Amino acid sequence: MIRALILLGATGDLAGRFLLPGLAALEAAGRLPDDFLVVGAAREAWDDETFRKHATRCLEQHAEDVPAPAREAIVGALRYRRGDFTDPDSVARVLQAGELGARAAPLAVYLALPPKLFAPTVTTLAAVGLPPASRVVIEKPFGEDLEGARELNELLGRVSGDAGERALFRVDHVLGLATVQNLLGLRVGNPLLEAVWNSRHIDRVEVLWEEDLALEGRAGYYDGTGALKDVMQNHMLQVLALIAMEPPAGATERDLRDRRAEALRAMRPPPLELMTSLTRRARYTAGRIGNRAVPAYAEEDGVDPGRRTETFAEVVLEVGSERWAGTRFVLRAGKAMARRRKEAVLRFRKGERLSGGAASETAGNELRIGVDGPVDIALRLTGSEAGTPPRPVPLTLISPPPASDLPAYGRVLLDVLGGGSALSVRGDEAELAWGVVTPVLEAWADDAVPLEDYSAGSSGPPRRD
Ligand SMILES: NC(=O)c1ccc[n+]([C@@H]2O[C@H](COP(=O)([O-])OP(=O)(O)OC[C@H]3O[C@@H](n4cnc5c(N)ncnc54)[C@H](OP(=O)(O)O)[C@@H]3O)[C@@H](O)[C@H]2O)c1
DSSP: OOOEEEEEETSSSSIIIHHHHHHHHHHHOOOOOTTTTEEEEEEEEHHHHHHHHHHHHHHHHHOOOOOOHHHHHHHHEEEEEEEEETTTHHHHHHOHHHHHHHHHOEEEEEEEEOGGGHHHHHHHHHHHHHOOOOEEESSSSEEEEEEEEHHHHHHHHHHHGGGGGEEEEBGGGGGGGGGHHHHHHHHOOHHHHHTOOOOOTTTEEEEEEOOOOTTTHHHHHTTTTTTIIIIIIIIIEEEEEHHHHHSSSSSSSHHHHHHHHHHHHHHOOOOOOGGGHHHHEEEESEETTEEEEEGGGGGSOOOGGGGOOEEEEEEEEESTTTTTOEEEEEEEEEESBSOOOEEEEEEEOOOGGGSSSSGGGGGOOEEEEEESSSSSEEEEEEOOTTTTEEEEEEEEEEEEEOOOOHHHHHHHHHHHTOOOOTBBBOHHHHHHHHHHHHHHHHHHTTOOOOOEEEEETTTSSOOOO
């Protein structure tokens, strides 16, 4: 296991809200080595003590459920180095700092940096060189488009050298979420489900990523990015790949990644002539979410309305495989929606005996899998009582995570430090995912699809059909 983590961007939001809490959870679970060291770096003129005070506050706020001794142990493992990573010498100085230089052991270098710094920092890492068996961890977004992803892969290849993908970790934290991890188990562990996991039985698969939060001051990142690039190109396509893929041939991480890549390769975006009927994009106008008044997206601080950034995106795809011919795959993401809903829904075809008469009123069977939060699985069956028409009967399992459960970033960090790759997106997967959304992005950039409006607090723009 790697015993030293270099956290580039240690003063930022990701580090404070997710990475330090993830490490504290690992420490509490006894999953970190005794002499574990974290060297944080950023431009702030901090010293070790200032960084530790900052980390203590972050952990109090975002890891309050982790026992105090584990939080204190992580704080004790922290060091801080100042550096501006636009300057290659700065990165080199951080990597060779004090205790690290003396150890010459493998490092995990986590780029928790603004995406524009990914390419220059990776270039510097390649020039400086890392100790053998080190890993480079790169956050999302992995490039701003297909070309950017290819360039980043090429640069990463220079750092990893002969170790190739084993030295690289492209984070999609959604792969670390409990229910997403369980998706595969749900399929292969239940022959009942696997037997009907195909287009003969499933009419439509929906992957939904609806948030009841609006911009929340994140214009600097979000404006110009939009829903499609922010969550659909990465998290949602990964969830879809896990649903659409064939069961892995073996139990290795490579088997799993091969299957995910195959599924991504089979995804068919709408052809240009169907873009207006099979994709939608929209921006929220002023409205209310619960008792909160939300201003129009275009009026939010830092937003340039001329960029026409979408806060709602819907794309209907096909998956060109024998298993899925005839099933529609709908991806829908939105901000400032009426309610928070991050889930995959498999809608089964209605049974023939249910068509016609009162029975046709019955909704079909439905399997709903929550992808964020506790394990949340619901199956809608049809039941009836004597003398009454059939009616939907929900069976819902919502199981809180066990106390020992790790948060998604805890799992991601464990995989990074332990040398696993199941929770990382392979280079070809990242490019394939960009390939799926590129025709849609191009059609939208050409205004081939109108930018619609929806009120904040609604369920999105009115349907066009
Ligand atoms: N925050 C999230 O919820 C979240 C979720 C998923 C993915 N991500 C990804 O994680 C990465 C970090 O996001 P974030 O929200 O943490 O951003 P952030 O709050 O803006 O933090 C960026 C960090 O990078 C440092 N930094 C910026 N420019 C630098 C430079 N020239 N030299 C050295 N350090 C520099 C900043 O510190 P100084 O300004 O002091 O240098 C800060 O520590 C991004 O790629 C983002 O897309 C974030």
